[in-house]
Amino acid sequence: MGKNEKMVQAITSREEDFSRWYTDICLRAELCSYSSVKGCIILRPYGYGIWELISCELDRRFKETGHQNVMMPLFIPEGMLQKEKDHVEGFAPEVAWVTHGGDEQLAERLCVRPTSETLFCDHYADIIESWRDLPKLYNQWVSVVRWEKTTRPFLRTREFFWQEGHTAHATEEEAVRETLDMLDLYAEFYQNALAIPVLRGLKSESEKFAGAVNTYTVEAMMHDGKALQAGTTHYLGDGFARAFDIQFTDKDNTLRYIHQTSWGISSRSIGGIIMVHGDDDGLILPPAVAPYQVVVIPIAAHKQGVGEKAAELVDRLKAAGLRVILDDSDRMPGWKYAEYEMKGVPIRLEIGPRDIEKGQCIAVSRDNREKRELPLDQAADLVPSLLEALHDRIYQKAKKSMESRIYDVESWDRFVETMEKTPGFIRAAWCGSEDCEAKVKEETTATSRCIADAKVPGSSSCVVCGKPALHTVFWGKAY
Template sequence: MPEERLPSRSENFSEWYNQLVLKAELADYAPVRGTMVVRPYGWALWENITAALDSRFKATGHVNAAFPLFIPMSFLQKEKDHVEGFSPQLAVVTIGGGEELEEPLVVRPTSETIIGHMYAKWIESYRDLPVLINVWNSVVRWELRTKLFLRTTEFYWQEGHTAHATAEEAKAETRQMLEVYADFAENEAAVPVVMVRKSESEKFAGGVNSYSIEAMMGDTRALQAGTSHYLGENFAKAFSIRYLDRDNTLQYVSTTSWGLSTRFVGAIIMVHGDDQGLVLPPRLAPFQIVIVPIHKNEEQRRAVLEQTEAIRQSLGDFRLKVDDREEVTPGFKFNDWEMRGVPLRVEIGPKDVEQGQVTLARRDEKGRTHTPAEGVAEVVRATLDEIQANMLTKAREFMRENTHDPADYAEFQEVVKAGWADVWWCAEADCEAKIKQETKATNRGIPLDQTGGEGVCIRCGDPARERAIFARAY
């Protein structure tokens, strides 16, 4: 097993990412262009993400269900903006059971239409509302330029779809789920985010307002890491989703949809990773701890493995891997697990056995410490909490350092080459388009948390009443 080193992040961030995903065995390229295999280590990370989100969805009253993969083409056409937005990206089934189909079937790119159709069937009265359903599945969007986890033809995600009696309730739901995403990102993934409202040109095809959480990657580019859409009555009208209110009057429901995908795995890699490889947050890491026994002869081996087994049992509450491979050296194992981002390494050598201690090495900081074998679980728990907190602090620091408030458009053009610009903006689509064309920076959105006051647009100088974040983005 010859070990090839990763390119450094500063040298080639993109190649560092591509190679790391493969070497850490998170994912692999699949035979059909643009599709990926999520390998067991990557899937375990995604499963931990899904568990952390799912418990939050359930705590806010949502239930899971499953809707079909195939949507009649005519359904998409019922919402004009929706079909326009998604048409270029569709995969279409034209043959079923050996015969040409009368109506082609779309492989779902998102499920608003088919879910709208079912909701129209299920919802009759105000008593049936709200409907709060989430789905875990995969969707297909034909992509020309793909990158593992970040942009793939098929990707895994959850899509929440809710229906409400009033616009106010639907708006509150949209906001609530955005906050759920932000809470998850910061407290589980240690990924700091900004909650924003998307501009008209960046919003969801068919929606009224879109919101997202935006995160800063290690190269300072932005990544939209989760979205929540207020759809108003658009889909209710397209699919006739109506209910009888308390006064026996027929009303349209208001709907929302919100999603977070395997893109988020990419965010975790790019926010925390370093030149040695992944750095995974303890709360989501497939293995929180790796134990590496170290011995040079049979006598040491017996004593070390006995102690390893005792420590393994003391640490039974953690997600843990004992690396007792005989064919590779401890040094190889250290590098291997560092590359895979395991938050904490526990080394047990003859000296550790002798001293009744273990050696700890944190993935997020250099150096080793020793701790008595007795009571190791408490120390490990506290250390993992420290690592989790430290990762968030470091990422916040990085985001703060690389978010700028340029004085003029010249400075703006400079800072968005390697950072975010948080600026006054005139809210005109035309100005937004020109900024993109001139600087490659896109409008990431209008932060919900506005400083207040007024200013002038960073580009055109027109009066501006809101600040927006511009950055190059994935």
């Protein structure tokens, strides 16, 4: 009744207008605000809190695998950016330039980094001499700028936050291994930290990173069936090394070019969290990256003992290492429920006079709204298992949702029809020609998302032209 009406009024429903639902969440959950520069968003404390936790989760994994953090400058001299031909061509259209310092025009204009391959290369050329200097396993946490034409919060902003890993290796094998290892790390991160299932695979020639030999990707499916490129790892070969003359003396005393990789996950992943897990009442955050895993709401806080018991509960939860917020403001309880649901806080604990009599509190899970009574003295021990269960549920739900919308298609007519009528991915064979790929894009607006590891059983001819197929490809419309 009144309840439902008001809750639906708060944000647009996903059914009604998914795009608007998305922006409503970003603003209403206070993840971000628009700034006065188009395409540049302000990360508010709650949104930044999520990014901080994403960073922590990833950074821990990077450190565990031997990577070190560094910081490169914000600017790239024009000449440096232009050293690798494919790379410049790929990025030139969206580069922002600094032309003046004060009133004086610069002798050479400076590009605001759209990515830092060239900066790392320039540095590597400086510090790498011997095989003993390798590998270099560097990463940096920075923002980069790409002057996009159309922008959306998190999904496509002109300035975005990310990590970019850049590694240098003595051999191709080692660099390729790093590229694949980081892809696995990304997939594991998405599953275990963000509860988002991903497909992984190789990008086609036309979709790969400018300057890379190979680009690998993790692709996630959003609630509306569209794909989100959630992270990429690139095997750069020795092309950059040749362009920047990065050589080392190998064990056999011969000069060799290094082999490089780069890989990144951006603040776009926050958009993924929203569009995979969110519902019509707001966000649903995976516990690992929820700024508050638990909200404690005292009921009738003015009544005797309630405030004290609530504070005590919060202390216990915090002592157990949980991220907890106490809302003892004089809002109505119902208002608070809706508010923290909007913000996607995984677990809500209600504690009122009736509970205190029974020595318990009520736990409500954000995703399914299931209520459970928790004895106060066991709450801190039980909440972690509630969080784990929530993580598993939202992961399984997302996984089923994705798997149920992957369609195996063998004919072109079916391909067009499926892409038009049923949102999701199509798994279909491909001959490898760019013409066929271009035709798909032209006629369906879908793109090849990635080349799957395994071939599709049974289908061996290209879904577009009918010639013998080389690959099985996932196709989809993408953000």
